[in-house]
Amino acid sequence: MYNLKVVVIGAGIGGLTTGIALRQAGFEVEVYDRVRELRPAGAGISLWSNGVKVLNRLGLGEKMAQIGGQMDRMQYLTKTGELLNDIDLQPLVEEVGQRPYPVARTDLQQMLLDAYPGEVKLNHKCIGVEENAQGVTAIFENGHRATGDLLVAADGIHSMLRQYVLGEEIQPKYGTYVNWNGLVSASEDLAPKNSWAIYVGDHKRVSMMPVARDRFYFFFDVPLPKGTPVKPDYNSDLAEHFQGWAKPVQLLIERLDPSKTNRVEIHDVGPINGMVRGRVALLGDSAHATCPDLGQGGCQAMEDGLVLTQYLLTTNMGVEYALQRYEAERKERTSAVVQKARRRAEMIHGVDPDITHKWYQQLAHEDPTDVTSAISKVILAGPLH
Structure with a gap:
């Protein structure tokens, strides 16, 4: 298509990845965010191979390897420290063609900011949208208006633009558990430095x-x-919740810095009925926030950005047609991930105690390659095989 102008609302993982992909495709891009300064939600993220492949495609593979952790194994242990399963991740890497990287969110966001060749306009809260046959305009609380050929709503789980696209308000759904997260110095008395x-x-x-x-x-x-x-x-609080758990768990609780630890009630969004209205497309958590139990939230946002860019690049039938193609491909993929992540969250966190107990027993007897092939199935269902 001709030189499109794209307005992106939200400068998180999804918004920035999309901004980079669109700019590399030769489109004009403006990225806005409501916050005064960019501070990522959460301390870290596990970026599985499908997300890393998107970054590879954008020329960021080497930088990603520098900020990612060396994760060679997964080890499941009982609360008292007995090993349930030790899973070598090399078969997964060979099956999908890319190693995963756990990464600190601030490092990832800074890498994406550095790679985005433009200014991210902060302190711009989008409060409305106007659309006509020629284009779409984002209206901001401070009076600014940004007009483009399409608008990407990457404004997160509490998206203001989701209601515009769907014609109804969808509230995030509680995932039944609270998550505390942060960063701590690695040491062998906590865990092996190359293991999850x-x-x-x-x-x-x-x-x-x-x-x-x-x-x-x-x-x-x-x-x-x-x-x-x-x-x-x-x-x-955590010492109370995890009383009697293994020594490394107790050491972790002692060493964490509460002022740098996040406490989050986990929610998800979806599956929803659509991701597109006219020239406006939902992307990332605004369309499909997932419980973090599959490690696919950030990866799905990255896939969204790549697929959206591909459709805009490869059709001459207009923006709305390209967005419909994007929706058709991404709705099915992301709905499946949201549902799978919620089922896993419920299984892990005792929504049905019998199912959780069976999972504990299964972990002890499961063939490690069954675990890695289940993970690779999720990864390979994406756009980059």
């Missing part, structure tokens, strides 16, 4: 993953009723 260690028991979970600069990205999951009052002393 996951402790499970009592419908709870503790995880440590290696990221760059000799750190672990950690998280704790506890199933709690929505709106459970926050106890500001995270160390003693």
